[in-house]
Amino acid sequence: AQKITQTQPGMFVQEKEAVTLDCTYDTSDPSYGLFWYKQPSSGEMIFLIYQGSYDQQNATEGRYSLNFQKARKSANLVISASQLGDSAMYFCAMREGLNQGGKLIFGQGTELSVKP
């Protein structure tokens, strides 16, 4: 079964508008972490934002915020005021309990295109 699901293979957004990228997850471990990464065409993985399962507030980092709905097991990324440089692949990832070596499991990704 998929542990991380990103249902949007591709998204378009107009420059300066906000966009939401969806992510749902599945785990029975009470301790987990959720990540969003940006991967431009060069291939490097750029960390954007992190949400721990016990964090009470939604994470924010500059123009990025994470809409964490624990009961629904969703962790959507919101990018405000999109810029042309935001065009890239975006991956949602989950870290399960630390006794599994803290490995990250990735979703299939969403390709975001920002239009001028």
Add this chain to the structure above:
Amino acid sequence: DAMVIQNPRYQVTQFGKPVTLSCSQTLNHNVMYWYQQKSSQAPKLLFHYYDKDFNNEADTPDNFQSRRPNTSFCFLDIRSPGLGDAAMYLCATSRLSIPHGYTFGSGTRLTVV
């Protein structure tokens, strides 16, 4: 700056010819991971080292091996590369005491001819 460095950035190898990709870190992280990412797909974990303990994923082919001679270095060996092994290979490190403290290298893009 402390970082994770992967060499080479691009690697071309012949079908069936053994190839080694390298990863080094200056972060003193105790866990190192190797991911394989094929075109338009999610990164897939091949294996990881927790200190000297090697942990193989169940579906990682035997063709893939790894070595970690010390804390700083980790190698990915592909014994007999096939065309299907062409991919981006990403090395990452973490310190388990910092739940969100992962660092990725820039990756090695492997082409098999």
